[in-house]
Amino acid sequence: MSKLVWQNSRHALQAGAMDGAHREFVVLINQLAEASDQEELHHLNRLQAHCEDHFAQEARWMQLFSLPNPEKHLRDHDEVMALLRQAHEDLRGGKAGSGRELTETLARWFERHSTTLDAALAFQMQQTSQPKCVGIAAVG
Ligand SMILES: [Fe+2]
Numbered sequence: 001m002s003k004l005v006w007q008n009s010r011h012a013l014q015a016g017a018m019d020g021a022h023r024e025f026v027v028l029i030n031q032l033a034e035a036s037d038q039e040e041l042h043h044l045n046r047l048q049a050h051c052e053d054h055f056a057q058e059a060r061w062m063q064l065f066s067l068p069n070p071e072k073h074l075r076d077h078d079e080v081m082a083l084l085r086q087a088h089e090d091l092r093g094g095k096a097g098s099g100r101e102l103t104e105t106l107a108r109w110f111e112r113h114s115t116t117l118d119a120a121l122a123f124q125m126q127q128t129s130q131p132k133c134v135g136i137a138a139v140g
């Protein structure tokens with residue numbers, strides 16, 4: 001498959017730790033896509049572990065920065081975890097290529113998810129972490 005290519009202009013959200021996780025996601029997707037049959041389970045395991053941490057961290061940020069209506073974002077993560085679990089099951093059951101095939105879907109998912117739901121979370125974090133401008137009452 002064609003590689004998922006990180007593009008700063010498209011993918012960087014100016015949100016340090018989140019951008020770091022997204023860069024790692026891109027690397028792991030590409031490693032899985034290019035894995036041999038012998039390496040496939042190892043790279044699928046690494047991607048699964050990454051996604052658990054990555055999504056758990058974003059869920060913590062949603063709470064910490066009071067993201068409105070986080071349900072759709074959380075559901076989008078859950079759907080990816082379900083796809084990863086299914087690919088894992090299929091691979092363990094002897095269906096070679098299950099992990100590699102999933103990378104096409106996950107690459108398309110990442111293009112959509114990172115530029116919409118993650119971008120909205122990053123925006124919320126940037127807004128909320130700005131010092132509040134407090135009006136100073138004129139002293140009469
Ligand atoms: Fe993300």
Ligand SMILES: [Fe+2]
Binds near residue numbers: 058077
């Ligand atoms: Fe996300």
